[in-house]
Amino acid sequence: MNTNSNQESHPINASVYYNVFFLLIGLTVLTLLQPVIINLDLGSTLIVQLGIAFTKAFFIVAYYMHIKSSSPLFKKLIYTTVVLWFVLYGLMAIDTYYRYTPNDLFNN
Template sequence: MKTTTPTVALYTKILGGLLLLTLLTFMQPSLFHLSPGKTAGVQMLIAAIKVGLIITYYMHLRSETDYLKGYVIMAFTILMIFFLAVGIDVYCS
């Protein structure tokens, strides 16, 4: 596994990307007039990209072992199963 030392420039670029995505999050509903369901989907996609950047770079998951990455993926999968179960229950009620 190749580990590289993150630099201040890298963290600055990631911060800039997060700030741009946050700006896009606020401006997206006024720029693109979509239905509420599609707007929520786009907002969730933007949020997922931001979460990916934060987990990868700021939480240093990029340089961790595959063993720890597996635990993170497992926890995320279990969380999504719970969200799916609650979503089905709310939708069908």
């Protein structure tokens, strides 16, 4: 059963914060250096930049926001939201992609 106490403290200590911090610093430097190191077209730039951003987001959510040590309920809720956004973006992307193709479905 659920317990109702404020003391149920999963062990967190400062070292986790520092480690994640340095990791994030590293990723940020990578983000800034990407244009300097390699010059990519828009699509690849987006993939690289968003890939780094999602990695950072993962670490922030998992460690800074303590999801790693939270109950499964929180994890499920976060998966749900992320999946929901991917579906929404997907539907919108389908519309955007086909909108500017005349007679998109029935062209002949």
